[in-house]
Amino acid sequence: MKKYFSFFVLLLFMAATPAEAVLKERDINQTMAVLRAELENAYREQRMMMERFGRRAEAQHEAMMETMEHSDQIALMLYSQKEDYTFDLTYACHEATELYQDFKSHTVPYK
Secondary structure (H helix, E strand, O other), rough: HHHHHHHHHHHHHHHHHHHHHHHHOOOHHHHHHHHHHHHHHHHHHHHHHHHHHHHHHHEEEEEEHHHHHHHHHHHHHHHHOOOOOOOHHHHHHHHHHHHHHHHHOOOOOOO
């Protein structure tokens, strides 16, 4: 019987220790105030992070649209040249290559 009692006391002590570690404030009102402040800070940080991600996505979208417009201009330049105009074709190919290299260097990997 003594074993059961000591086991019960040990179990009760183990269950009470984590509860005391969480509630270090004087009363429930102070506990709620601390939890509310922590929640407000977490919400503010989350909101700032979402705004930052939104601005980043918008900037990435604008850069992609500019790249597509420039690509369309280069395609028009390539397909409107005559076959005998070697330097014009070379220039258009060079522009296309530069656009591709610029695009590859500024791509962001998806996570």
